Amino acid sequence: MTTLWIAGRPVSGAGTSDLVINPATEETVASVGSASLEQVDGAVRAARDATDRWRRTPAAERADLLHGIANWLREHADKLAWQMSVEGGKPLVENTDEVGWAAACFDYYAELGRHERGRVLPPVEDRQLALVIKEPLGVVAAIVPWNYPLLLLAWKLAPALAAGNTVVAKPSPYTPLSTLMLAEAFTQLPPGVVNLIAGGAAVGEALVVHPGTDLVAFTGSTAAGLRIGELCARQVKRTHLELGGKDAFIVCEDADLSVAAAGAAWAAYLNAGQVCTSAERFYVADAVYDEFVDRMVAEAAAVRLGSPLAPGTDMGPVIAEVQRAAVERQLASARGAGARILVGGDHGGFDRGWYLSPSVVVDVTDDMPLMRDETFGPVAPIARVSSLDEAIARANALPYGLGANVYTNRADYAYRCLDELKAGTVWINDPLTDNDAGPFGGMKASGNSRELGPEGLESFRETKHVHWSISAERKPWWYPYQ
Structure with a gap:
């Protein structure tokens, strides 16, 4: 080999x-x-x-x-x-x-x-x-x-x-x-x-x-x-x-938060966030923001970090020390600019291996590298939005356009998102699902x-x-x- x-x-x-x-x-x-x-x-x-x-x-x-x-x-x-x-x-x-x-x-x-x-x-x-x-x-x-x-x-x-x-x-x-x-x-x-x-x-x-x-x-x-x-x-x-990508994840006020939070954790932490279509910035409607954040913290805390060969492990280490250090720099920069890390962001108690526990970050702004540059790590920065208009505009603001996720049960919201989001794939209520018969790829710089x-x-x-x-x-x- x-x-x-x-x-x-x-x-x-x-x-x-x-x-x-x-x-x-x-x-x-x-x-x-x-x-x-x-x-x-x-x-x-x-x-x-x-x-x-x-x-x-x-x-x-x-x-x-x-x-x-x-x-x-x-x-x-x-x-x-x-x-x-x-x-x-x-x-x-x-x-x-x-x-x-x-x-x-x-x-x-x-x-x-x-x-x-x-x-x-x-x-x-x-x-x-x-x-x-x-x-x-x-x-x-x-x-x-x-x-x-x-x-x-x-x-x-x-x-x-x-x-x-x-x-x-x-x-x-x-x-x-x-x-x-x-x-x-x-x-x-x-x-x-x-x-x-x-x-x-x-x-x-x-x-x-x-x-x-x-x-x-x-x-x-x-x-x-x-x-x-x-x-x-x-x-x-x-x-x-x-x-590269910096995929947005939009949660509308009508979403079932028990499903949306679980889907968000999957989209953010799968393969330790090292997926080109990982959800790396979350825009959550003001009416459900606090509850969604609480649920997301619980989901992140429940992820079982461990050896990739051990039964029951949900998430292993990131690929290399240099990659973990890059993610930690983004977290430190965001914290220095006023963001709060509610859970995770540490090494999960491991002395060896390039482990990084899944984190939830709030009080983020779009000018932070954490919300602007590709992270490729297990981090979920969550921003509050006042409307779907704001969520779509902020999702489209970056040069990336690989994928986007939306949670809503309203057909008019779903249609607006599939029509207006500038992304090669738009997942509605089912993040990160591929289909051999469906084309995959990015728009813009993706x-x-x-x-x-x-x-x-x-x-x-x-x-x-x-x-x-x-x-x-x-x-x-x-x-x-x-």
Whole structure:
């Protein structure tokens, strides 16, 4: 699980080694050699060499192979989930779910990829055929973050393969092991169709700028996405960017607060708040604000912090010491500006591991970094609003537009929110639920593409228009003009 996978065979990384640290114990799990620049080039060349064979593989055969990957994931779910918990810190139950979701994604695109390849247009003249053909782009560079290493890889890899592309994938240096384990799942594919390399930002940048990659699919911070976009623009290379968020969570005065508070805790603290669509700022109607805050404090206090491998753990540690420190700086800044932390924000009594207990923060203002910048930690800052107008305006005020949540039982409120909120996904009364058939992605600075659904497949396809006159005839409007 520490070797790369290039051209259908395991290869030891020839670059510098990265230590994989267990965030719950701070112990070294493994040392993984990064890909050297020569190995990055070799992986891209292997993918390039495999493109013609893979794009010409019948869609039904590709579907069988994708279903095979899904079956392998389910058969190895326990081992994969354990590995993700050790290197990433998510509770075992969440990682088991993640493996299942990744498998379902491969099954979905296996079938969608053989559904159609374009469309036939009405011709402009008799005895003509006009076609729109969907073709693979070529070689896809997939750069995946640490918070959902297998699921977010599947969201890129499955549609890319279904569309006929080949792939070079790079996981985060925090969580490479579970991704490298997938090499076994790819042994049934032609060599070079999927290549797995490891390393940090330098390896990722080498993959981005390589002239042999045709599209860069990236999930991560907005800052990193801007850098990728700049580099790709110099080559007029396509990008598929799913970037940062600062998702709003609106609670209207008519909401059932017993459900809304429980949903809010799930949206704020799932995976220790390290979800791109975590609820990171709450706007609660004045009439129910005090009761909602009380319920939210109770929900946060009830979250069981502990080892990700222990039964009954609700929340594990954050991924790394540097990440915990960044969240603590936001909390300290907010407190210094007058905010109050009602519960949490400490290390939960743990001397080792990068634990941070779930917190509820009040008396916050929109100019605080805690309400303005992405947090990526288990923090729920709650602001009071006087109306739905105010809540929507404050939700839309930031440059981010990944997701938004609303709790209301009023149809007019719900309609206003789905119509007016500037977010790629609006969840009404059911936070953070994904659907393989429903597109996922952000507006504004949160991204430029969609994953999942038919839109996810389209992101990895090129469009060609074919105009075919069945018989070659001289046209009366050609030269000379009469």
